[in-house]
Amino acid sequence: MRARFRLIVTIRPKYAYKDPAAILQAPAPEHIVEAGLPTEALLAQVAVSKYADGLPLYRQEAIYVRDGVELGRSLMAQWMGAVAFHFEPLAAHVLARIREGERILTCH
Template sequence: MLMEADLPEDIEALRAFALEQVRMLTAERAAAAELALAKGEADAEIERLQSIIDAFMRHRFGARSEQLDPDQLQLGLEDVETALGQARAAREAASPQSKSDRQRKTNRGSLPAHLERIEQVVDVEDKACPCCGGALHQIGEDVAERLDVVPTTFRVLVTRRPRYGCRSCESAVVQAPAPARIVEGGIPTEALIAQVLVAKYADHLPLYRQAQIYARQGIQLDRSTLADWVGRAAWYLRPLRDH
């Protein structure tokens, strides 16, 4: 707060001080007006996007002749909801609130108990009381959980099969047989082939897109190679299909 003792006694200095205060006040008002305008625009965009989502949902549950294809509906909702999230972020940036003013939000979807928990403790550096200097003791804690992901990691399984010979007769060579593979002489493990199958048939990810994903990791696999793996796996899975 500005006190009387802080005011300069010289007239010119006082005039310059007053002009500076006016400039600062004008800048603050302009910034506040810009924030208000940005918030208003964000609110209008959110309202517009929400109306689009409502229209999509009416098509979903409307008369059969008005219903959209389920895949088209999901793609449309995905794009609109992405834009809605961007508009909400813009509104929050335009009207920042203090921690105590923010509405408490729960996770959108509970996090399964079986997932691994990696804990990190964010603690104060100085455990001395800022008022009296006494030692602080813990009286509670705030715990927040966020969903994290470890990107898919590829690895190479190296199979070694030692060969043994006899020094006495020098005619016998003993070696363990090679384990059976779905693709004899090929590079994929059964786990990798299963991943390709799940991505193709459960997640509807075409093989050429899967090949692009592998290429980003420096693994060059043609679509035709992946298709060959899928075909061979399908042959081995025939008993399950015919059961």
């Protein structure tokens, strides 16, 4: 079965009160890219394709265009910067655990 893109719409109703005069709305769900469209699943797909599968962003861009989705490589590059920012603490932790090891293999 082929993967498909889907649009996820989050409806946040607004409630208006007369006394006291106020308008309340549920907060928007948090995302890695603030006020952005990509879900965590799309960001994971782009990151895994880029780093694990070795698929450059310009090739991913062409794949998405074939599916009728226009995602420019500069936009995806910005997304990867946001993902890297959020993964920095994890990378630091992994590096610290590696350095605790008895031996560290380095490649020249």
